[in-house]
Amino acid sequence: MILTVTPNPSVDHTLEIAALTRGDVLRVQRSGLHAGGKGVNVSRVLRRNGQATRAVLPVGGPEGGRLTALLAEHGVVTVPVPIAAAIRGNVTIAESDGTTTKLNVPGPVLAEDEGAALLAAVAAELALGPRWLVAAGSLPSGLPADFYARLARIAADSGVPMAVDSSGAPLEIAALAGGIDLLKPNHEELAGLIGRDLPTIGDVAEAAREVQRWGNSTILVTLGGHGALLADAEHTWWAGAPPPVPRSTVGAGDCALAGYLSGDAPPAERLRRAVAWGTAAVTLPGTTVPGPDDIDPGAVGVVTDPDPALVVKEL
Template sequence: MIVTVTPNPSVDHTLEIDTLTRGDVLRARNVHAEPGGKGVNVSRALRRNGAATTAVLPVGGAEGRQLSTLLEEHDVACATVRIAAPVRSNITVAERDGTTTKLNAAGPVLTEAEVDELLTAVGAELDGGPRWLVAAGSLPTGAPGDLYVRLARIAAARGVPVALDSSGAPLEVAALAGQIDLLKPNQEELAELLGRELCTIGEVTEAAREVIGWGAEAVLVTLGAHGALLVRAHHVWWAAGQSVVPRSTVGAGDCSLAGYLFADDPPAERLRRAVAWGSAAVALPGTTVPGPDAIDLDAVRIVAEPEPAQVVKEL
């Protein structure tokens, strides 16, 4: 069992078009509505591949009712906290060449009582002894800046490891607190956290090890088309799959995290699965998560101690 918590979930609307042109009237080729938010996406990917998971999230308003219905349709077990304000709706515009433009709303304002209810709901789910708690996404207005630190303390009291996928201030506060077992930033988020550009495998590895020095056990860095890097204190692995024609990159990192956590295999195999799941997600529309038939583990190449000078981002 893996429990996820998404403090700022959403209903994600994806419009597939040929080319985005500002000021024009454009007609979408396809339209999708799916349950969204990073932790929700992790639970969806896990469930799609047969893993037991429960998603903890606040729901409110008509959008919250729609979100609950969509999760039920995806067979994702939920522990919901009722809030007064409606959850957000996000819009993704996906062009035929794979370019993705996201319009994300800020989300609801949570009261102090609603935050306390969310923490209580997570604690209740952790009492069942899951393998992981995944804390993921942005924080809604009203949520304390150290919410992920509080969640990590609740998990630690129950002996449950925590994986965190966030960005900006919530990521920084939680990482510096040193209570997160696995951090999963993408390359840009890690660069922002350290305040410097990261253009090579060596620079990403050095940055990840600096974060490990704050207390994390491992850092899984997704590198977009360049694959992913798994860094521990004394080991590093890089993995990449075959070139994929992207249809939508939204949620691919969430699927990578789900793949990594799916089973307690050796680190290199977990990384292989992370890249395979993420690559499969990129080829699907909107925030569609891949099932077993879409995932090709054999297409992923693993390199232990990769060449530090390898460029992973063009200047």
Template sequence: MIVTVTPNPSLDRALELDRLEVGAVNRARRVHVHPGGKGINVSRVLVRHGIPSLAVLPTGGADGRRLVELLDEQGVATLAVPVHGDTRTNLTLVEDGGTTTKVNAPGPRLTPAEADALLAAVELQLALRPGVLVGAGSLPLAAGETFFVRLAELAARHGVPFALDTSGAPLTEAVRAGGLALVKPNDDELADLVGRELVTVGDVVDAAHEVLDAGNRAVLVSLGAHGAMLVDPEGAWWAGGPPIVPLSTVGAGDSTLAGYLATDGDGGDRLRNAVAFGRAAVLLPGTAVPGPTDIDPGAVRVVHNPDPRLALKEM
């Protein structure tokens, strides 16, 4: 069992259109409505691949109820913690060719008591010793920048590995506190974390080692169209494949994380599967998640300890 925690979930509406005309009336060809939030997406992918997963999330209002209904329809078990504020709705505009414009709402303002209730719900699941705890996504208003630090401390208390996918100050706080089994930023988030631009493979490896030196065990870095890298004490790996034309890039990083968690083996094997999952996700509309028939690990090339002088844009 893999437990995911999404502190700021959403109901995601994706609209497909030929071309976005800013300041004009745009008409969509199709509309997709999916459960949203990074941890929720990880659970959705895992369940599609037959891996049990429980999604823990705060919910409020009609959209919160609809979110839980959609997850139930997809076979994803949920532990919903009631909050007074309404669950947010996010909007994604997807143009032909895959250009994606995303508008994310801020979400409800959690009271200290509601944040504590969410953590208490997670701790009840940690007592059952799941294989991994995943914390992912943005934090709702007033949750506090150390929410994921508190979550990591709970996981450590119960001996459960904790994987984190977030950004900004919450990422900085959690990385500095240490004890993370896996940190999953994209290249921009990692650059923000270390305070410098990442241009080459060596830049990414050096930045990842700063994360490891803070007491964390592995770093999985999404590079967008240029693949992904994994850095741990055993070395570094890069993985990628032939260029593809995306339908939607929303949720691709979440599928990448799910592919990593779904795989046994060494770093190269896990990274290959992670990238295969992420590549499959961008070929699907909206925030649809890939199933077993969508995954093609054979299209992914893996390089152990790639040349540090290579520019990321050349990968």
């Protein structure tokens, strides 16, 4: 079982339109309602592909009830932590050419005792011995910026490896504190973490090595339409697939993380699986997650210790 925690979940309203034009009245071609948040997305795609998962998340207000109901429809077991404020309702606008615009609400303000209850809920689930803990997404107001670093200490005490997928201060603090088994920044997040541009694969690999030297184990860097790079203690690997016809990029990185964690295999094969799951997600509308029939690992090429001079945007 893979345990996820999403401190700032949402209900995502997805609107598909031909093209977004400011100031116009636009006709919506399709609309949908999905459970959202990075850790929630990881649980959804794992469950869609037959993996056992449990999702810890704060729940409050009408959207909280919708969120747990949506997850139940997909067979995701939730561990709700009641909060007084309402969780977010976000809007995703998906254009026919694959361009995605997200309107994200800040989210609730958690009281100190609610944050403590969220930590306690994760600790109780860790006692059940999951294969991984995935801590993902932004932090709502009221939670300390070192929340993921605190979770990492609890996970280490429980003997459970932890993956972190976040951005800004929560990612930086967790990475600098060290002890993270898998960090999954995207290209821009890694550049922000290191404080410099990363135009080549060599730059990305060296940045990943620098983050490892802070005391972290494995770095999985998603590169958008240019594949992904994996760095462990011995090697780096790059993997990519033919660019699909995109419908929505929302949640693609979450699906890639889930693919990597979904089963044991040599690093190159786990990376292949990650890129296959992420690529499949891009072909689906809104925050729809791919199932087995959507995923094609055979279309993904993997290169060990790629040429450091390769330009990321040309891959």
